Amino acid sequence: MPVGAIWEIDEKKQVVEGLDAEGRADPAYAAALGLLNAPFGRRALALVCDVAFWMLLQLPLWLGAVPLLLKLATGSISSYGFVNHPSFVLAIVMAGVTTLLSLVFCIVQLVMHGRKGMTIGKAITGLRSVNVRTLEKPGVGAVLLRFLIVYVSNIVPVLGPALFLASPTFDPDRRGRGLHDKAASVWLVDVRRGLQPYDEKRMRVARKMVKAEPTQERETLPSLATPLDPAAQPQYRPGNRGSAGVLGIARPYEAHERPVSGSPLATAPAAEAQPVAPQPVEPVAPQSVAPQPVAPQRAEPVARFGLRLDTGESIPVTEPVLLGRNPDAAVHPGARAVALTDDSKSLSKTHLLVRPVEGGLEILDCQSTNGSGLIRAGVEHEVAAGAPVATTDGDTIRIGDRTAAVVRL
Structure with a gap:
């Protein structure tokens, strides 16, 4: 065993946010x-x-x-x-x-x-x-x-x-x-x-909002509408539609492919069109077909809105969801309990109830200790305990020191 030993101690340096590359305040x-x-x-x-x-x-x-x-x-x-x-x-x-x-x-x-x-x-x-x-x-x-x-x-x-x-x-x-x-x-x-x-709580929330990555914008899909100019030839035009989507794609005919009048579904040139001889049709005895009962199809619930936490985790909200450090679902029967990590100890055991509503989500503070807030257009509004508040796509919900963005799924 060596007589002397060198011990290296890692000193944790305070990370100062908001400094430029030269260490000056931004x-x-x-x-x-x-x-x-x-x-x-x-x-x-x-x-x-x-x-x-x-x-x-x-x-x-x-x-x-x-x-x-x-x-x-x-x-x-x-x-x-x-x-x-x-x-x-x-x-x-x-x-x-x-x-x-x-x-x-x-x-x-x-x-x-x-x-x-x-x-x-x-x-x-x-x-x-x-x-x-x-x-x-x-x-x-x-x-x-x-x-x-x-x-x-x-x-x-x-x-x-x-x-x-x-x-x-x-x-x-x-x-x-x-x-x-x-x-x-x-x-x-x-x-x-x-x-x-x-105000330490407000400053922590503000720093998390600044550090949060912006929500990815939805990609704009090309329009399938027919152009207004009648002389322009569309590059993509649905031929027919059904419950399963597009059945066929129509395209403009070339000069040598135009159908001849009197020849149905003819795509050959007019000079090569041959008359079609009628074929005898055998009579078919009518048969009685018993109608088969159709089982009703139950529509699966579709998550229209959800929450994207500040950790990047997403929570679809298709039913009432109860958020907190260790939420008790017995307080709100029928709600799904979701436990959130809370290093700063700012969340209550049962903190917030989130319910799906038309056009967004409805939040209800469950008498939490540090309260909840609704951040809209950069301005935070306090959420009174027990009073339901409607939220929509683009809003941010403050849950203690944690934040969650309302997103459309």
């Missing part, structure tokens, strides 16, 4: 998920709200301590008179209250922004900050770096902060990211009109 991927840029107007309003809350916390200092400090600064009172002034203790208390409240405010803002992507102003205006690459929380360190960059820009008064605050309008990617945002890898998004990136 704006098209974020747009496909439903994330929208934060409007400049609401960004400015969020900043005003944050500054207004900070100024509100300065009121104890300004009302209780600043007047006494002004008297000392203007020489109205001496240092001895300042320390022994009746309002000196009140000024110290007010200054301490403002300092404590300001410190707590900054810490809360920093932690909320780093972990939840919002400050008080952003929460009011419906904005969130995310990491531009992972589309997740930016982190406390990134938010602190962003703040320090803006703070250091005050070295050049007015002009420095104005340059950083106006830089989002010159973003070449048109995502509204300023110089301080790019340095900290932060992106501000609109959660009022777009997707909420901190």
Whole structure:
């Protein structure tokens, strides 16, 4: 046995979706998920709200301590008179209250922004900050770096902060990211009109929808109709039809094959047509034939619609189907139970009932924990528990974190 051994440990690296070949964030991927840029107007309003809350916390200092400090600064009172002034203790208390409240405010803002992507102003205006690459929380360190960059820009008064605050309008990617945002890898998004990136369930569903392969379009078959131009010769024309389909195919006659009048079914030239001698026909005695009973044929059920799961598996729906982690068919007698794999534990034991109806499928949420949804034209609509909802070809059904497309079979 060797004295030393080398152990190789496979480290699982986090796979970041939505990056281009150079590892940069792809704006098209974020747009496909439903994330929208934060409007400049609401960004400015969020900043005003944050500054207004900070100024509100300065009121104890300004009302209780600043007047006494002004008297000392203007020489109205001496240092001895300042320390022994009746309002000196009140000024110290007010200054301490403002300092404590300001410190707590900054810490809360920093932690909320780093972990939840919002400050008080952003929460009011419906904005969130995310990491531009992972589309997740930016982190406390990134938010602190962003703040320090803006703070250091005050070295050049007015002009420095104005340059950083106006830089989002010159973003070449048109995502509204300023110089301080790019340095900290932060992106501000609109959660009022777009997707909420901190809703983990919605983000998982959106990522699965973007990763899902598009449904293959049906091939257009050639038309068998006769052309409108009477001079055009059809290349394919049914000669006769029956219950079994096309019985024969007619084609235009050539000049030497045209039938002669009086000679039925003649296809030879007119000069070679020979008269047909009549053949004697023997009489046939009539026979009575008993009618044979015809057994009624039962039409086999045809699956008109079905579900195509996000795993690629297809489920024809010719009867009520009960979906879930381990569905109990006794809840809905006559339904066929179909168990679905659920790695994220988002499915209930008996989650959704699917029934075939005219023109599509009808879904019924069975009081599931994480609920169901109907995605139509890229917009998700919540499905109320116990209320049947009609779906058709092209719709997508959300079942917990799983998705299934309604397809015509």
